[in-house]
Amino acid sequence: MRLLVIGGVAAGLSAASRARRIDRRLEIVVLERGEAVSWAACGLPYYIEGQVRDLDELILHTSEYFASQRGIQVRTGAEVAHIHHARREVTLTGGERVSYDRLVVATGARAGRLPGGGAAAPPVFTLQTLDEARRLKRFLEQGKPRRAAVIGASYIGLEAAGALRARGLSVTVLEAAPDVLGRHDPELTRRLARHLERHGVELRCQTPVQDVGSLGCDLAVVATGMAPNVELAAEAGAELGPTGAIRVDQHMETSLAEVWAAGDCAETTHLVTGRPAWIPLGSTANKMGRVAGANAAGARQRLAGVVGTSIVRVCGLAFAFTGLSAPDARQAGFEAVNARIEAADRAPYFWASPTSVELVADRRTGRLLGGAVTGEHGAAGRINVIAAAVTRRMTVDEFQELDLAYAPPYAPVWDPVLVAAQQLAKLLD
Amino acid sequence: MRLLVIGGVAAGLSAASRARRIDRRLEIVVLERGEAVSWAACGLPYYIEGQVRDLDELILHTSEYFASQRGIQVRTGAEVAHIHHARREVTLTGGERVSYDRLVVATGARAGRLPGGGAAAPPVFTLQTLDEARRLKRFLEQGKPRRAAVIGASYIGLEAAGALRARGLSVTVLEAAPDVLGRHDPELTRRLARHLERHGVELRCQTPVQDVGSLGCDLAVVATGMAPNVELAAEAGAELGPTGAIRVDQHMETSLAEVWAAGDCAETTHLVTGRPAWIPLGSTANKMGRVAGANAAGARQRLAGVVGTSIVRVCGLAFAFTGLSAPDARQAGFEAVNARIEAADRAPYFWASPTSVELVADRRTGRLLGGAVTGEHGAAGRINVIAAAVTRRMTVDEFQELDLAYAPPYAPVWDPVLVAAQQLAKLLD
Numbered sequence: 126m127r128l129l130v131i132g133g134v135a136a137g138l139s140a141a142s143r144a145r146r147i148d149r150r151l152e153i154v155v156l157e158r159g160e161a162v163s164w165a166a167c168g169l170p171y172y173i174e175g176q177v178r179d180l181d182e183l184i185l186h187t188s189e190y191f192a193s194q195r196g197i198q199v200r201t202g203a204e205v206a207h208i209h210h211a212r213r214e215v216t217l218t219g220g221e222r223v224s225y226d227r228l229v230v231a232t233g234a235r236a237g238r239l240p241g242g243g244a245a246a247p248p249v250f251t252l253q254t255l256d257e258a259r260r261l262k263r264f265l266e267q268g269k270p271r272r273a274a275v276i277g278a279s280y281i282g283l284e285a286a287g288a289l290r291a292r293g294l295s296v297t298v299l300e301a302a303p304d305v306l307g308r309h310d311p312e313l314t315r316r317l318a319r320h321l322e323r324h325g326v327e328l329r330c331q332t333p334v335q336d337v338g339s340l341g342c343d344l345a346v347v348a349t350g351m352a353p354n355v356e357l358a359a360e361a362g363a364e365l366g367p368t369g370a371i372r373v374d375q376h377m378e379t380s381l382a383e384v385w386a387a388g389d390c391a392e393t394t395h396l397v398t399g400r401p402a403w404i405p406l407g408s409t410a411n412k413m414g415r416v417a418g419a420n421a422a423g424a425r426q427r428l429a430g431v432v433g434t435s436i437v438r439v440c441g442l443a444f445a446f447t448g449l450s451a452p453d454a455r456q457a458g459f460e461a462v463n464a465r466i467e468a469a470d471r472a473p474y475f476w477a478s479p480t481s482v483e484l485v486a487d488r489r490t491g492r493l494l495g496g497a498v499t500g501e502h503g504a505a506g507r508i509n510v511i512a513a514a515v516t517r518r519m520t521v522d523e524f525q526e527l528d529l530a531y532a533p534p535y536a537p538v539w540d541p542v543l544v545a546a547q548q549l550a551k552l553l554d
Numbered sequence: 555m556r557l558l559v560i561g562g563v564a565a566g567l568s569a570a571s572r573a574r575r576i577d578r579r580l581e582i583v584v585l586e587r588g589e590a591v592s593w594a595a596c597g598l599p600y601y602i603e604g605q606v607r608d609l610d611e612l613i614l615h616t617s618e619y620f621a622s623q624r625g626i627q628v629r630t631g632a633e634v635a636h637i638h639h640a641r642r643e644v645t646l647t648g649g650e651r652v653s654y655d656r657l658v659v660a661t662g663a664r665a666g667r668l669p670g671g672g673a674a675a676p677p678v679f680t681l682q683t684l685d686e687a688r689r690l691k692r693f694l695e696q697g698k699p700r701r702a703a704v705i706g707a708s709y710i711g712l713e714a715a716g717a718l719r720a721r722g723l724s725v726t727v728l729e730a731a732p733d734v735l736g737r738h739d740p741e742l743t744r745r746l747a748r749h750l751e752r753h754g755v756e757l758r759c760q761t762p763v764q765d766v767g768s769l770g771c772d773l774a775v776v777a778t779g780m781a782p783n784v785e786l787a788a789e790a791g792a793e794l795g796p797t798g799a800i801r802v803d804q805h806m807e808t809s810l811a812e813v814w815a816a817g818d819c820a821e822t823t824h825l826v827t828g829r830p831a832w833i834p835l836g837s838t839a840n841k842m843g844r845v846a847g848a849n850a851a852g853a854r855q856r857l858a859g860v861v862g863t864s865i866v867r868v869c870g871l872a873f874a875f876t877g878l879s880a881p882d883a884r885q886a887g888f889e890a891v892n893a894r895i896e897a898a899d900r901a902p903y904f905w906a907s908p909t910s911v912e913l914v915a916d917r918r919t920g921r922l923l924g925g926a927v928t929g930e931h932g933a934a935g936r937i938n939v940i941a942a943a944v945t946r947r948m949t950v951d952e953f954q955e956l957d958l959a960y961a962p963p964y965a966p967v968w969d970p971v972l973v974a975a976q977q978l979a980k981l982l983d
Contacts, residue, residue: 472596475597
């Protein structure tokens with residue numbers, strides 16, 4: 126019995142590793158078209174910025190490790206051209222055929238490409254693979270560029286903008302949508318723009334870019350237009366969902382028998398709206414991969430869904446959110462009420478920095494729908510508490526009572542999330 | 555209508571301030587026996603260590619502020635000698651009488667005292683008031699002591715030990731109980747002892763101290779034997795609970811009509827056991843005070859209870875816990891199963907430090923009962939997520955699915971709390 130996994134980064138390797146834990150005798154083969162497996166894509170901006178000195182630091186495990194330690198055969202440079210599901214077989218681009226009994230599709234997503242800007246256009250980079258990062262860094266070191274344009278206020282775009290700014294370049298971020306990070310949240314956009322401005326980075330929203338040549342920059346980084354890699358699965362007959370990504374159920378099963386999908390190529394369910402969502406994040410990818418792998422190996426596990434929790438560090442400050450923004454909540458049919466507070470992130474006498482917390486609730490039920498946190502310290506922990514509360518459908522009153530940790534180096538005696546809940550409770554009264 | 559509040563620190567001032575919000579016309583009088591009101595008792599160790607340079611930084615608001623901004627009359631140096639509840643009146647130590655219609659008792663707790671050690675004994679300090687902190691700091695600066703003994707591995711004891719060590723003293727912590735921090739948790743004690751040892755502080759548990767003179771030290775800090783200040787309320791007829799603190803219901807009402815109690819002098823309910831608990835912490839005190847004040851002003855609010863979440867920084871490392879330890883859970887009748895993991899607290903390539911997470915669950919139901927986190931970064935946020943889950947009675951399987959924030963500077967792709975939950979889930983299978 127052979128389990129074949131297409132894709133050897135986050136979801137694919139989570140699936141393969143989990144499958145091995147469930148079934149020690151299964152033959153497991155992973156096909157990765159890139160040069161390396163098990164590497165940390167999220168670390169690329171930190172390689173550009175300099176915290177990560179060598180790309181080898183981002184490689185967690187090698188193919189040899191998977192072979193010898195986990196009994197998983199991982200092939201790099203192996204790009205699948207077609208899935209022939211009727212004969213349980215894939216064809217690689219070189220013509221080689223690989224058969225399977227069960228299949229996990231973890232083909233990921235890709236960044237958009239821009240139409241070529243002509244001979245006069247500056248070099249254009251993406252930041253999706255080790256090789257792309259290497260190329261960009263080499264250009265920064267050798268080409269001595271001064272002005273950079275980042276196309277797309279996505280996670281990778283904003284991290285890249287911070288990295289380029291930290292290296293001394295003048296940076297402009299251009300985003301086609303009205304808001305950043307794919308979230309309909311003008312308040313978040315406003316705060317991020319102000320923070321970037323303070324660090325000398327210009328953010329222009331509602332500014333689609335047609336021609337990189339017109340930007341007057343020495344290089345451009347394209348970090349926009351992410352799309353799920355669904356072509357292989359779709360061609361094989363797997364249904365796509367309303368988001369355009371591969372449709373899966375809670376068990377990560379696709380519409381094809383014995384085919385699971387996980388990670389950035391597949392949909393998941395948003396637990397607040399109950400609707401399909403496409404949330405291409407590393408944390409979600411690993412969770413989905415783990416469930417897909419378990420089930421492909423014969424277990425019966427599930428992932429009910431996610432609440433879209435995420436965090437990004439931009440020029441030293443964390444921007445985090447979870448659940449629905451107020452505008453998104455209204456669009457989903459909730460009667461959204463929101464409150465936002467600014468508070469010290471620790472005891473005021475303990476080198477506190479300001480942190481901002483926003484909470485969103487449904488007026489009819491008092492249920493917490495989402496939140497956002499910005500701050501230098503503790504933002505991850507605070508957004509995670511809100512995420513847990515949103516997941517468990519806590520009301521604002523219940524949330525207010527939470528017994529959170531207090532000590533001067535870590536939080537004020539009323540944690541900012543509780544202060545925000547108190548404010549929101551007043552509006553709901 | 556006069557609301558009288560006895561005690562002007564955490565719970566008392568939370569109560570007075572909240573009562574003012576609810577009822578603008580109520581007359582509110584706060585009697586505080588100390589020299590200052592609204593000051594941060596939790597900041598005293600940081601004054602000893604030096605982060606807080608001046609005790610004035612710890613004073614949040616003055617009596618004048620409360621009078622002019624909140625219409626609350628706060629009297630310092632006003633010690634209540636008796637409550638005569640039948641005539642709705644208290645007597646101060648100087649003989650003055652103050653009448654009331656409604657009363658909030660927020661008399662706090664006190665540190666234990668040791669029997670005098672004779673003329674040869676070193677000076678003994680406590681660290682409960684501004685004046686005590688001033689005395690200790692003066693002695694450290696003028697007396698040039700070299701060896702300190704800290705009696706009691708309580709929060710304040712451990713913080714004081716860290717502060718004294720940071721000032722260059724040789725420090726020994728002596729604790730009468732087998733474990734630290736009033737929690738039955740040998741694993742926590744072991745980790746804390748090892749950490750202290752690494753920083754040159756010796757921790758001796760099961761070592762009751764009778765005679766400070768025998769310790770061979772130049773000064774002793776007593777931080778043990780905390781007891782609730784219940785005498786005034788008890789003499790007035792208020793019932794005490796099984797913990798020895800003042801019994802209150804969810805509305806902070808005592809057994810006496812129109813008398814509420816809050817903070818370190820009163821009990822609360824432990825939400826995991828459902829039983830009365832005495833948990834003298836600043837965060838709990840403020841929550842209880844807020845509810846007591848609201849209700850004393852005519853509202854109807856409640857605090858269902860707490861889960862005993864706490865965190866303390868000892869020599870740079872956070873030790874945090876919530877809910878029940880495995881031994882406490884067994885004693886409370888649960889079939890406790892626990893798992894503990896060590897993991898990187900951020901992406902491994904982002905200057906990660908090790909963090910340790912322990913989770914405790916009930917085998918029969920899979921319900922999460924408690925947890926502990928140790929680490930340099932993110933421990934507060936992680937314990938708070940566990941606290942929210944324990945409060946909402948999540949199972950380990952539900953907890954495992956939580957959608958927590960991931961970005962390299964803040965967490966690894968699998969947050970350590972999720973890794974701990976995966977381990978625990980295996981044991982529950």
